[in-house]
Amino acid sequence: MPGSLARRLPWGTVSSSQPVPGPEPIADAAPVSLCAREPRVPADRLVAEMVPPPRFDSVRFSTYIPDPNQPSQVRAVGVLEEFAAGLGGAHAVGTPKRGFLGFGRAKAPKLPAGPRGVYLDGGYGVGKTHLLASLWHATPAEPALKAFGTFVELTNLVGALGFQQTVRTLSGHRLLCIDEFELDDPGDTVLVSTLLGKLVEAGVALAATSNTLPGKLGEGRFASADFLREIQGLSAHFRALRIDGEDYRHRGLPEAPAPYSEEQVTKAAYATEGSSLDDFPHLLDHLSRVHPSRYGALTDGLKAVCLTDVQPIPDQSTALRLVVLADRLYDREVPVLASGLPFDRLFSEEMLNGGYRKKYFRAISRLTALARDAKGLVEPV
16 A cells, blocks of 8 residues: 555554654644643643533523423523522622632621532433533522532632632632542542531531432432432432432443544544544553542643543543543533444443442443544545
């Protein structure tokens, strides 16, 4: 194949920290390598980025379409609208913003009576994240006084800032929304529960959804009893809001698209402006040297992620890092084009039957969706 693309592209060095040599790029710039990126994220950016991800940036209560056969969905919207309206007042509106280190704010006024938190309790696929993001948007406070993130992002914030600074930073907020509160790690659950207790004392309202405990996966659709038990003394601050609906958990894992050839993936990377190109095992190794709180910054500006030689995940620590990266890519709607193994074969049977299986199912589902989004990057044969 004289002169072919396969001969002219440096297949073995796509994850090099040096600029990738090769033919003149088809796009304005050659693909970047995620392995060449070592983002340093200022602490204030970590807090500032705690907003609904791009996928949920435009959702509102008015765009939530309740199932007419599920009256609890209609009730949930009404209750959350009232909850958001009740979060106005001097603590949220018309008060100078608290400094980053938590200094300079006057004492919060006396808090209104009633629960200061709401827990959205429902199965998968009923729109809990849509409703949680809508609550954030509807709360009458400037964005700097509201925070939205997953449980993992919150624990990463504590890891980056330290516990006391995290308390000082978030205690001036009016609302903290926590999506996918993890119930499978007792240590992190106690850490976050303690943090939330401090924030409630400071007058911060809370809203959360949670994951099903590992031993309960498949045993029904709701987790409020587990959630309220795990957060211990905080349970009195939460009103559980049950949202019925079809549980997509019983549909099984989606079948991942067939992977493309290495040549197709690399050609697409060079043809797509704003794309990255990496060897999958090299990328997994690189993730071990980047704090998960920086994975969002790692993907800054990307329009597509192209991966060659996708292989089974070798161990659980690596698998959990990939889950976080998959979440960040999904939040940002970055398509993923890959060669090698299909995404539904990334995790071993032991992993899929273990305590973190729900995280792995979510990663497979999200990577599969992003792989489907990437179909248009490959030229038809």
